[in-house]
Amino acid sequence: MTALNFSARFADAVARMEKRQTIRARGKRRPPRPGDPLQLYTGMRTVQCRKLAEVVCVSVEPIGLSCLTRTISMITGEGSWARWQSLDDDEMEALAKADGFSGSLEFFEWFQGNHGRSVSGYLIKW
Structure with missing residues (x-):
């Protein structure tokens, strides 16, 4: 079983099942x-830890983000x-909104602030 922790910003959307995916850096x-099975939490390793949901992983896809060039690549x-293929503007907007952001601008700003210039990881859906 995999436990995934979400920041307070995303916790309510995850609990309401409005956010049904997450991007995680390779580790x-x-x-x-x-x-x-996936266990979804917020506040892990704190006294405020709260389980948001138990779900089943539907898909895991490699993903690469460049915050400098504002591009997202996925394997098709x-x-x-x-092969790796870059998403077009409409696909990036849809992915950002599905991930809990208002759009791709906010998406890239958040990832740059939390992960740096680029992220190589996985798009996990449930």
């Missing part, structure tokens, strides 16, 4: 796999046809 641990296709 030492493997990402969840589709079908894995499968097997030998798989």
Whole structure:
């Protein structure tokens, strides 16, 4: 089981199931796999810890963000046809809104403030 922690900013949207995805930077641990149970929390490792929901992972897709060039790339296709492709403006806006932001400008500002110039990670959906 994978536990994911959300900042207070996103907690209510996650609890109401309005936010059904998250982008996580690559780390030492493997990402969840589709079908894995996910426990969603806010305030982990504090006395204010609160469980928001228990859900099942639907998909995990590699994603790359550049806050400097304001681009998002994801892998399209499968097997030998798989390749990185940049999202167009409409796709970036849709992804940012699905992730709990008002639009891509706020999305990139938040990621730059919290992760730096670029992020390589996973788009996890439930």
